[in-house]
């Protein structure tokens with residue numbers, strides 16, 4: 293066992309120390325006089341006692357256990373785990389961007405405001421919307437902000453519209469955001485082929501419809517071809533269309549939600565526009581809206597008078613602020629750098645390649661695994677372990693077995709409406725060789741499921757810890773120093 297596998301408390305020796313601090317000039321007596329008695333320790337804190345080198349080796353070894361997109365293939369469906377070019381990291385650390393303060397005078401941060409202003413224009417152009425707000429800091433936050441804008445619009449028109457229609461294939465954040473916004477959720481069933489059931493939609497719309505929330509391509513990785521008819525049905529009933537842009541990686545430069553009839557969109561900059569994510573943030577979920585909704589966007593909005601950029605918060609119809617200052621500025625800068633380095637043709641090409649890569653995986657694996665949908669997929673594909681079930685092997689087992697072969701598993705058990713789902717999103721940044729390696733591992737696992745199901749059922753075998761009771765591991769994680 294090397295030291296990396298020990299807890300930091302188990303290495304080092306009493307009295308060993310990683311820093312060399314000067315003697316305190318406060319004096320122990322004065323210090324204890326200054327700190328109230330009830331806040332003073334009766335015995336020394338139980339801290340690890342290690343040298344600096346032991347400390348560095350310990351954490352470096354731990355960091356090498358981490359699995360990230362920089363270390364291996366990460367086909368986590370619905371998450372767009374594409375490579376984040378390192379130039380984005382350099383640019384967002386430029387002193388002039390990283391060291392400014394949000395309370396600085398506008399005149400002293402014209403460059404940053406210009407960057408934000410331009411970013412709004414880029415996202416408006418990519419989405420086919422008229423005005424963008426960069427304030428929301430996650431996809432789900434964008435959903436909530438977008439729904440607040442929709443609610444403010446209906447109220448402004450003296451309409452009492454409280455219902456949000458959501459297909460049963462939707463990401464969980466859609467109904468959750470609607471609920472947080474105080475709206476009622478109406479769920480509609482999908483067709484066998486994963487598309488929106490038009491009859492069910494017609495039944496669901498009415499004078500109380502505030503909006504339909506839709507992801508296109510859907511969470512099944514399929515393009516909703518009836519989108520124009522769907523938009524017409526919702527608009528005729530007086531409702532608006534909300535576009536969940538988490539899957540925008542399939543459509544950049546090819547089609548625009550604004551042209552499909554959507555009124556509000558959120559982007560996940562941390563997915564589509566290549567900023568690091570995983571582990572919970574930070575993210576960025578800008579929203580774009582059609583002209584009729586622009587006055588309701590969060591304030592302040594960045595205005596340009598031909599000479600100076602200004603933050604304007606005088607709009608009386610605005611829903612107000614949804615985040616401190618300008619949103620997650622560093623994330624926006626990374627996404628800006630990505631858009632500028634890719635250019636329009638590059639963005640379009642990345643969507644084309646993402647769709648190609650997903651279809652390559654689908655075509656290669658649909659003999660070995662069950663493919664629930666007939667048509668071509670978009671940037672991600674759904675398979676199931678229906679065929680493996682007869683040998684007692686389930687989707688979770690396949691995901692765990694992939695760890696033995698060095699791959700991060702795809703998304704599993706989502707979308708919820710597909711039983712034993714495996715959702716593979718390779719992204720455009722992966723090479724054919726990487727995809728072939730993954731496909732070979734998946735084929736091998738399919739073969740093992742038939743011939744040696746136990747090896748799959750008890751996987752992983754090569755990782756630091758084996759199969760955990762995931763509920764207990766989440767609720768009572770055992771990472772502490774235990775005597």
Ligand SMILES: *Cc1c(COP(=O)(O)O)cnc(C)c1O
Nearest residue numbers: 370430431432463465536538560
């Ligand atoms: C990721 C995702 C969201 C939520 O976005 P966050 O940035 O994680 O809040 C919403 N819808 C879909 C389809 C997603 O994949």
